[in-house]
Amino acid sequence: MTLPELLDVVSRAGLVIDGHLDLAYNAGVGRDLTLPLDELRSREGPGARDIATVTFGSLRAGRVxxxxxxxxxxPRTDTSPDGYTDADGAHAQALAQLNQYRRWQDAGHVRLLVPGAEVAAHLRAYARDPETTPLGVVLLMEGADPIRTPAELPSWVKQGVRVVGPSWRGTRYAGGTGVPGGLSAVGEELLDAMREHGVTLDASHLAEQSFWEAIERQPDVIASHSNARTRVPTDRHLTDDMLRAIGERGGVVGTVLYNGFLQAGWARGEARTLPQTVAAMLAHLADVAGWAHVGLGSDMDGGFGMREFPQGMDSAADLGRVADLVPADHRAGVRAGNWTRWLTRDRP
Structure with a gap:
């Protein structure tokens, strides 16, 4: 099947691809994603700080x-006292999450995929049978501290990791959100190893200096879950020059749906943002990077809940509605087509 034929199949089936979900992390903090969403919400109670939005059932309902x-x-923080304090601790957390994905795969909830032919075959299978085909998962390491040395990267590749974001906050590899700065010496080694082993750079969370240094060493780049700094001025997001650079290199920018990343100044407890706010962010990303480089990176389970997402985005079942906010000619691309093109492209 040619790429145009695959894109047509994906579009006709109304499939969705999300560039960023923290599924295994959520399982590690006690969320059972195999439950129906209503039951999970009931178990967590009406007083839960973050009302659950993502389960395997809700993802299936949204044709993700x-x-x-x-x-x-x-990492260890004031609010996460059990976080890691060294590379061995980070490594152990990531291995535990990898094993969670494998258990889910054994139980038929997910299918771990390598970009390329495996993703293309999975999309065809899902389009034929969306009721029983499991969720396809391409592994992304968010924050590279679990890679204890760059020499370990091939072992992570062997286990399925094909995308690495060097930072979350700052790591020993690179500056990150709230921690400005460039690549460290070992960070330079990691980026060189990523390029050698065909591991894509995820620019989300990279400090600006680290971003420019990183894409010089590994120009195969995406932003799995980032918005435009022009609209929400914080170093958590990307400048127009950074967005443009990703588009020029053939990458995709996954739009984050958290209210505070869509509307400057929004704070928890305030009214949920309007769909028009999402539309404005998508339009800006497209004006800079191009519609062919804009997709979803919802981060819908990334420490937020239903109240922290725009009106009408009550769960993962609603993710496909985001595409309704863009011009008709680009809806299929934003919903899944742009990520499909990137995930199934020929790789070295």
Missing amino acids: AVCLGTLFAM
């Missing part, structure tokens, strides 16, 4: 066929 599923090790 593939996602980039993270290995995310949480």
